[in-house]
Amino acid sequence: MRMIVTGGAGFIGSHVAETLLNAGHEVLILDNFSTGKKTNLPEGISFLEVDICRDDLNKIFLDFKPEAVCHLAAQIDVRKSILDPAYDAYVNIVGAAKLLEACKEAKVKKVIYSSSAAVYGEPQFLPVSEEHQIRPLSAYGISKHTVEHYLVVYKELYGIDYSILRYGNVYGPRQDPLGEAGVVAIFTDKVLKDEIPTIYGDGKQTRDFVFVKDIARANLLAAETKGSQLVNIATGVETSVNDVFNLLCQMAGKDHLKANYLPERSGEIRRMVMTKEKAKVEIGFAYKYSFAEGIKETLAYYKD
Numbered sequence: 001m002r003m004i005v006t007g008g009a010g011f012i013g014s015h016v017a018e019t020l021l022n023a024g025h026e027v028l029i030l031d032n033f034s035t036g037k038k039t040n041l042p043e044g045i046s047f048l049e050v051d052i053c054r055d056d057l058n059k060i061f062l063d064f065k066p067e068a069v070c071h072l073a074a075q076i077d078v079r080k081s082i083l084d085p086a087y088d089a090y091v092n093i094v095g096a097a098k099l100l101e102a103c104k105e106a107k108v109k110k111v112i113y114s115s116s117a118a119v120y121g122e123p124q125f126l127p128v129s130e131e132h133q134i135r136p137l138s139a140y141g142i143s144k145h146t147v148e149h150y151l152v153v154y155k156e157l158y159g160i161d162y163s164i165l166r167y168g169n170v171y172g173p174r175q176d177p178l179g180e181a182g183v184v185a186i187f188t189d190k191v192l193k194d195e196i197p198t199i200y201g202d203g204k205q206t207r208d209f210v211f212v213k214d215i216a217r218a219n220l221l222a223a224e225t226k227g228s229q230l231v232n233i234a235t236g237v238e239t240s241v242n243d244v245f246n247l248l249c250q251m252a253g254k255d256h257l258k259a260n261y262l263p264e265r266s267g268e269i270r271r272m273v274m275t276k277e278k279a280k281v282e283i284g285f286a287y288k289y290s291f292a293e294g295i296k297e298t299l300a301y302y303k304d
């Protein structure tokens, strides 16, 4: 199948593109390299340095004629989204609207969209299922959810199928440890450098951590599944920040390291774990990497 991957030079997108390529699909990456890196691009892959907010996206789509699109290009920094909601909305909402228009013009059959647990906000019950109320706590959560509505409308109006994949906390090789990155990338970087990481609060806050190669496989399965779906992509396993730190220290042979505990940051969700059953039924996805296996691969990558 001919496929476009937006954000394919980024952390998750590069794994998605690689997985699609290995499965025999013909892949074109579109990325403006705002956070993505050329070094992340799978070897020999076709790519165009393009901003998805550009007006001539249609031409690129009409030239390549993709059957499906994995849309990952986004502004992903939650804190930035709160400080500059207009920028977040421009990239995440306007960018997606332009992309969908290009999909319509080029008669794309399916869009696989990277959504997030951020759409749910503070969990009212655990594990959080797809039926949980939507009450995002950031502009990022709002923008990720808004695009879900566009996808449903484009299905109704133009018959373009969608897979809305709501990910838990994704971690693994190529995640940038700088800035507002995921906790695994930050801790891995610190632990390997023998530096002391900071934990905000008591470290008992939990998340549903999903290894990036599982996320990439979920995109492949969604692309190869007919019809439209909305599913969580999660493990259903609740892991605390303390667990992350302890496992990393243990596996890296750095048991002597102690974290620096600072007061809890406001607005942080206490517990998060998501259901995984609907993804199994609708796209045949079940996670393969336990947290320990994923951490092992992540450590090996950062050691190199």
Ligand SMILES: NC(=O)c1ccc[n+]([C@@H]2O[C@H](COP(=O)([O-])OP(=O)(O)OC[C@H]3O[C@@H](n4cnc5c(N)ncnc54)[C@H](O)[C@@H]3O)[C@@H](O)[C@H]2O)c1
Pocket (backbone or CB within 6 Å): 006, 007, 008, 009, 010, 011, 012, 013, 030, 031, 032, 033, 034, 035, 036, 037, 050, 051, 052, 053, 071, 072, 073, 074, 075, 076, 091, 095, 114, 115, 116, 117, 144, 166, 167, 168, 169, 170, 171, 182
């Ligand atoms: N990392 C997570 O835990 C997580 C969780 C849930 C959902 N997601 C979603 O997964 C997707 C990928 O996230 P990631 O963690 O790989 O982030 P990332 O920043 O590594 O990747 C985003 C990519 O999009 C590109 N990009 C940004 N704006 C663009 C634009 N206007 N035009 C073209 N390219 C643009 C960037 O250069 C980068 O390569 C995002 O849509 C994000 O919302 C991530």
